[in-house]
Amino acid sequence: MTQHQRQSILCPNCRKLISVSEPRCPYCDTARPGSIWKNNIWTRGFNNPSLLIRAIISINIGIYILSLLLYPEALGLSMHPLTFLSPSDNSLLLLGATGTIPIDRFHRWWTLISAGFLHGGILHIFFNMAAFRQLALLVSREYGAYRMIIVYTLGGVIGFWVSYIAGVHLTIGASAGVCGLVGALLYYGKSRGGVYGRTLYKQISGWVVFLFIFGFLVPGINNWGHGGGILAGIILGFVFGYQEKKKENLVHKSLAGVCAAVTVLILAWAVITSVLYRLVG
Numbered sequence: 001m002t003q004h005q006r007q008s009i010l011c012p013n014c015r016k017l018i019s020v021s022e023p024r025c026p027y028c029d030t031a032r033p034g035s036i037w038k039n040n041i042w043t044r045g046f047n048n049p050s051l052l053i054r055a056i057i058s059i060n061i062g063i064y065i066l067s068l069l070l071y072p073e074a075l076g077l078s079m080h081p082l083t084f085l086s087p088s089d090n091s092l093l094l095l096g097a098t099g100t101i102p103i104d105r106f107h108r109w110w111t112l113i114s115a116g117f118l119h120g121g122i123l124h125i126f127f128n129m130a131a132f133r134q135l136a137l138l139v140s141r142e143y144g145a146y147r148m149i150i151v152y153t154l155g156g157v158i159g160f161w162v163s164y165i166a167g168v169h170l171t172i173g174a175s176a177g178v179c180g181l182v183g184a185l186l187y188y189g190k191s192r193g194g195v196y197g198r199t200l201y202k203q204i205s206g207w208v209v210f211l212f213i214f215g216f217l218v219p220g221i222n223n224w225g226h227g228g229g230i231l232a233g234i235i236l237g238f239v240f241g242y243q244e245k246k247k248e249n250l251v252h253k254s255l256a257g258v259c260a261a262v263t264v265l266i267l268a269w270a271v272i273t274s275v276l277y278r279l280v281g
Contacts, residue, residue, distance in 0.1 A: 049140035057129050063117045064125050067091040070278055086121040094274040098160050099170040113263055114270045116156040118172035128174040135181040142188050144248040146256035147240050153259035155180015155232045162228025176225040183233020188242050
Protein backbone atom coordinates (compact mmCIF):
# COMPACT_ATOMS: atom_id res chain seq x y z
CA MET A 1 0.00 0.00 0.00
CA THR A 2 1.41 3.42 -0.97
CA GLN A 3 1.56 6.51 1.21
CA HIS A 4 -1.14 8.11 -1.01
CA GLN A 5 -3.48 5.18 -0.48
CA ARG A 6 -2.98 5.32 3.28
CA GLN A 7 -4.02 9.01 3.20
CA SER A 8 -7.18 8.42 1.18
CA ILE A 9 -10.65 8.09 2.68
CA LEU A 10 -14.22 7.70 1.53
CA CYS A 11 -16.14 10.94 1.84
CA PRO A 12 -18.59 10.45 4.75
CA ASN A 13 -21.37 12.02 2.66
CA CYS A 14 -21.05 10.86 -0.97
CA ARG A 15 -18.70 7.85 -0.38
CA LYS A 16 -16.27 8.91 -3.16
CA LEU A 17 -12.53 8.27 -2.67
CA ILE A 18 -10.74 11.52 -1.75
CA SER A 19 -7.61 12.72 0.03
CA VAL A 20 -7.84 12.93 3.81
CA SER A 21 -6.39 16.45 3.63
CA GLU A 22 -9.10 17.89 1.36
CA PRO A 23 -10.67 21.01 2.95
CA ARG A 24 -13.91 20.23 1.08
CA CYS A 25 -15.04 17.16 -0.85
CA PRO A 26 -14.55 17.91 -4.57
CA TYR A 27 -17.64 15.82 -5.41
CA CYS A 28 -20.31 16.90 -2.91
CA ASP A 29 -18.70 19.98 -1.25
CA THR A 30 -18.85 18.53 2.28
CA ALA A 31 -16.61 20.64 4.55
CA ARG A 32 -13.64 18.95 6.26
CA PRO A 33 -14.55 15.40 5.15
CA GLY A 34 -11.47 14.01 6.90
CA SER A 35 -12.54 15.30 10.31
CA ILE A 36 -12.79 12.68 13.05
CA TRP A 37 -16.28 14.01 13.76
CA LYS A 38 -17.40 12.99 10.29
CA ASN A 39 -15.43 9.75 10.00
CA ASN A 40 -16.36 7.61 12.98
CA ILE A 41 -18.48 4.56 13.72
CA TRP A 42 -21.57 6.80 14.02
CA THR A 43 -21.31 8.26 10.50
CA ARG A 44 -20.02 5.02 8.99
CA GLY A 45 -23.10 3.29 10.32
CA PHE A 46 -25.44 5.71 8.59
CA ASN A 47 -23.39 5.52 5.40
CA ASN A 48 -23.44 1.71 5.52
CA PRO A 49 -27.10 0.66 5.91
CA SER A 50 -26.17 -3.01 6.32
CA LEU A 51 -23.95 -2.17 9.31
CA LEU A 52 -26.66 0.02 10.82
CA ILE A 53 -29.36 -2.62 10.35
CA ARG A 54 -27.15 -5.33 11.89
CA ALA A 55 -26.57 -3.06 14.89
CA ILE A 56 -30.31 -2.55 15.42
CA ILE A 57 -30.96 -6.29 15.12
CA SER A 58 -28.14 -6.99 17.60
CA ILE A 59 -29.66 -4.56 20.12
CA ASN A 60 -33.04 -6.28 19.77
CA ILE A 61 -31.47 -9.69 20.34
CA GLY A 62 -29.45 -8.46 23.32
CA ILE A 63 -32.50 -6.97 25.04
CA TYR A 64 -34.53 -10.10 24.29
CA ILE A 65 -31.87 -12.26 25.99
CA LEU A 66 -31.82 -9.88 28.96
CA SER A 67 -35.61 -10.09 29.24
CA LEU A 68 -35.28 -13.87 29.58
CA LEU A 69 -32.54 -13.62 32.21
CA LEU A 70 -34.24 -11.07 34.47
CA TYR A 71 -36.85 -13.59 35.66
CA PRO A 72 -35.52 -17.01 34.57
CA GLU A 73 -37.88 -18.77 36.99
CA ALA A 74 -40.86 -17.41 35.01
CA LEU A 75 -39.45 -18.31 31.60
CA GLY A 76 -42.08 -19.55 29.16
CA LEU A 77 -41.04 -23.07 28.13
CA SER A 78 -44.34 -24.10 26.58
CA MET A 79 -43.88 -26.06 23.36
CA HIS A 80 -46.46 -23.82 21.69
CA PRO A 81 -44.47 -22.02 18.96
CA LEU A 82 -45.93 -18.58 19.75
CA THR A 83 -45.07 -18.70 23.46
CA PHE A 84 -41.86 -20.74 23.47
CA LEU A 85 -39.04 -18.91 25.27
CA SER A 86 -41.31 -16.03 26.27
CA PRO A 87 -40.11 -13.60 28.95
CA SER A 88 -42.28 -12.86 31.98
CA ASP A 89 -44.61 -9.85 32.12
CA ASN A 90 -42.46 -8.51 34.95
CA SER A 91 -39.42 -8.49 32.67
CA LEU A 92 -41.32 -6.73 29.91
CA LEU A 93 -42.73 -4.12 32.27
CA LEU A 94 -39.32 -3.40 33.76
CA LEU A 95 -37.65 -3.08 30.37
CA GLY A 96 -40.29 -0.76 28.94
CA ALA A 97 -43.42 -2.41 27.57
CA THR A 98 -45.96 0.27 26.66
CA GLY A 99 -49.74 0.67 26.73
CA THR A 100 -52.33 2.12 29.08
CA ILE A 101 -50.94 0.30 32.13
CA PRO A 102 -47.33 1.64 31.96
CA ILE A 103 -48.39 5.08 30.71
CA ASP A 104 -51.51 5.82 32.78
CA ARG A 105 -50.44 4.13 36.02
CA PHE A 106 -46.72 4.88 36.00
CA HIS A 107 -46.46 7.83 33.54
CA ARG A 108 -43.81 6.01 31.52
CA TRP A 109 -44.21 7.83 28.20
CA TRP A 110 -40.68 6.82 27.23
CA THR A 111 -41.99 3.27 26.75
CA LEU A 112 -43.37 4.40 23.36
CA ILE A 113 -39.76 3.95 22.20
CA SER A 114 -38.47 1.12 24.39
CA ALA A 115 -41.41 -1.20 23.62
CA GLY A 116 -40.21 -1.51 20.03
CA PHE A 117 -37.14 -3.42 21.23
CA LEU A 118 -39.02 -6.00 23.33
CA HIS A 119 -40.39 -9.32 22.12
CA GLY A 120 -42.65 -11.97 23.57
CA GLY A 121 -41.01 -15.11 22.23
CA ILE A 122 -38.43 -16.61 19.90
CA LEU A 123 -40.74 -16.62 16.87
CA HIS A 124 -41.87 -13.08 17.62
CA ILE A 125 -38.35 -11.65 17.45
CA PHE A 126 -37.33 -13.90 14.54
CA PHE A 127 -40.15 -12.80 12.23
CA ASN A 128 -39.91 -9.15 13.26
CA MET A 129 -36.16 -8.99 12.65
CA ALA A 130 -36.42 -10.89 9.35
CA ALA A 131 -39.06 -8.42 8.15
CA PHE A 132 -37.10 -5.46 9.49
CA ARG A 133 -33.92 -6.51 7.71
CA GLN A 134 -35.62 -6.89 4.34
CA LEU A 135 -37.70 -3.72 4.54
CA ALA A 136 -35.01 -1.53 6.14
CA LEU A 137 -32.57 -2.33 3.33
CA LEU A 138 -35.20 -1.38 0.77
CA VAL A 139 -36.17 1.85 2.55
CA SER A 140 -32.48 2.75 2.97
CA ARG A 141 -31.98 2.33 -0.78
CA GLU A 142 -34.96 4.47 -1.79
CA TYR A 143 -35.01 7.02 1.05
CA GLY A 144 -31.49 6.83 2.52
CA ALA A 145 -30.38 5.46 5.89
CA TYR A 146 -31.11 8.66 7.80
CA ARG A 147 -34.73 8.79 6.68
CA MET A 148 -35.04 5.05 7.32
CA ILE A 149 -34.11 5.65 10.97
CA ILE A 150 -36.62 8.50 11.20
CA VAL A 151 -39.45 6.44 9.70
CA TYR A 152 -38.63 3.36 11.79
CA THR A 153 -38.38 5.30 15.07
CA LEU A 154 -41.33 7.66 14.61
CA GLY A 155 -43.43 4.96 12.93
CA GLY A 156 -43.02 2.83 16.04
CA VAL A 157 -43.78 5.71 18.41
CA ILE A 158 -46.89 6.78 16.49
CA GLY A 159 -48.07 3.19 16.10
CA PHE A 160 -47.82 2.60 19.85
CA TRP A 161 -49.44 5.96 20.57
CA VAL A 162 -52.41 5.01 18.38
CA SER A 163 -52.73 1.68 20.22
CA TYR A 164 -52.53 3.54 23.54
CA ILE A 165 -55.36 5.87 22.45
CA ALA A 166 -57.33 2.75 21.42
CA GLY A 167 -56.95 1.39 24.95
CA VAL A 168 -54.43 -1.42 24.45
CA HIS A 169 -53.27 -2.31 27.96
CA LEU A 170 -49.81 -3.77 27.31
CA THR A 171 -47.94 -4.13 24.05
CA ILE A 172 -44.42 -4.75 22.72
CA GLY A 173 -42.61 -5.58 19.50
CA ALA A 174 -40.77 -4.06 16.57
CA SER A 175 -43.75 -4.53 14.27
CA ALA A 176 -45.10 -0.98 14.77
CA GLY A 177 -41.78 0.42 13.50
CA VAL A 178 -41.62 -2.23 10.77
CA CYS A 179 -45.10 -1.16 9.68
CA GLY A 180 -43.75 2.40 9.47
CA LEU A 181 -41.29 1.10 6.87
CA VAL A 182 -44.16 -0.64 5.08
CA GLY A 183 -46.10 2.64 4.94
CA ALA A 184 -43.10 4.55 3.56
CA LEU A 185 -42.68 1.95 0.80
CA LEU A 186 -46.39 2.12 -0.02
CA TYR A 187 -46.08 5.87 -0.47
CA TYR A 188 -42.89 5.50 -2.51
CA GLY A 189 -44.36 2.90 -4.87
CA LYS A 190 -47.57 4.88 -5.41
CA SER A 191 -45.78 8.21 -5.81
CA ARG A 192 -42.99 6.97 -8.09
CA GLY A 193 -45.18 4.96 -10.41
CA GLY A 194 -43.73 3.27 -13.46
CA VAL A 195 -43.13 -0.46 -13.70
CA TYR A 196 -40.87 -0.53 -10.65
CA GLY A 197 -43.09 1.67 -8.51
CA ARG A 198 -46.28 -0.22 -9.36
CA THR A 199 -44.60 -3.59 -8.80
CA LEU A 200 -43.24 -2.51 -5.43
CA TYR A 201 -46.60 -1.05 -4.41
CA LYS A 202 -48.34 -4.31 -5.31
CA GLN A 203 -45.80 -6.38 -3.35
CA ILE A 204 -45.97 -4.18 -0.26
CA SER A 205 -49.78 -4.12 -0.44
CA GLY A 206 -49.58 -7.91 -0.16
CA TRP A 207 -47.62 -7.47 3.08
CA VAL A 208 -50.39 -5.23 4.43
CA VAL A 209 -53.12 -7.72 3.57
CA PHE A 210 -51.14 -10.52 5.23
CA LEU A 211 -50.50 -8.40 8.34
CA PHE A 212 -54.17 -7.72 8.92
CA ILE A 213 -55.35 -11.24 8.15
CA PHE A 214 -52.70 -12.58 10.54
CA GLY A 215 -53.67 -9.95 13.10
CA PHE A 216 -57.33 -10.91 13.11
CA LEU A 217 -56.68 -14.67 13.14
CA VAL A 218 -54.04 -14.73 15.88
CA PRO A 219 -55.03 -13.43 19.35
CA GLY A 220 -52.89 -10.80 21.03
CA ILE A 221 -51.73 -9.04 17.85
CA ASN A 222 -51.72 -5.25 18.12
CA ASN A 223 -53.61 -4.28 14.97
CA TRP A 224 -53.90 -0.70 16.20
CA GLY A 225 -50.12 -0.48 16.39
CA HIS A 226 -49.77 -1.97 12.91
CA GLY A 227 -52.33 0.37 11.39
CA GLY A 228 -50.88 3.40 13.16
CA GLY A 229 -47.37 2.49 12.02
CA ILE A 230 -48.44 2.12 8.38
CA LEU A 231 -50.30 5.44 8.42
CA ALA A 232 -47.31 7.14 10.06
CA GLY A 233 -44.96 5.70 7.43
CA ILE A 234 -47.12 7.01 4.58
CA ILE A 235 -47.23 10.50 6.12
CA LEU A 236 -43.50 10.54 6.93
CA GLY A 237 -42.66 9.34 3.42
CA PHE A 238 -44.69 12.21 1.99
CA VAL A 239 -43.24 14.82 4.38
CA PHE A 240 -39.56 13.86 4.08
CA GLY A 241 -39.53 12.64 0.49
CA TYR A 242 -37.35 9.99 -1.12
CA GLN A 243 -34.00 10.03 -2.91
CA GLU A 244 -35.30 10.53 -6.46
CA LYS A 245 -37.21 13.65 -5.37
CA LYS A 246 -35.00 15.02 -2.60
CA LYS A 247 -31.52 13.99 -1.48
CA GLU A 248 -30.91 13.59 2.22
CA ASN A 249 -30.00 16.90 3.84
CA LEU A 250 -28.96 18.34 7.19
CA VAL A 251 -32.53 18.26 8.52
CA HIS A 252 -32.80 14.52 7.85
CA LYS A 253 -29.39 13.83 9.36
CA SER A 254 -30.07 15.93 12.45
CA LEU A 255 -33.47 14.36 13.10
CA ALA A 256 -32.07 10.86 12.58
CA GLY A 257 -29.30 11.68 15.06
CA VAL A 258 -31.87 12.84 17.61
CA CYS A 259 -33.96 9.68 17.08
CA ALA A 260 -30.90 7.45 17.50
CA ALA A 261 -29.56 9.33 20.55
CA VAL A 262 -32.92 9.38 22.36
CA THR A 263 -33.43 5.69 21.62
CA VAL A 264 -29.99 4.74 22.97
CA LEU A 265 -30.49 6.81 26.13
CA ILE A 266 -33.94 5.33 26.81
CA LEU A 267 -32.75 1.77 26.24
CA ALA A 268 -29.71 2.33 28.45
CA TRP A 269 -31.98 3.71 31.20
CA ALA A 270 -34.37 0.75 30.86
CA VAL A 271 -31.58 -1.82 30.98
CA ILE A 272 -29.67 -0.24 33.90
CA THR A 273 -32.73 0.35 36.08
CA SER A 274 -34.09 -3.14 35.37
CA VAL A 275 -30.84 -4.88 36.30
CA LEU A 276 -30.43 -2.74 39.43
CA TYR A 277 -34.01 -3.48 40.48
CA ARG A 278 -33.40 -7.22 40.22
CA LEU A 279 -30.05 -7.04 42.03
CA VAL A 280 -31.32 -4.89 44.87
CA GLY A 281 -34.90 -6.17 45.06
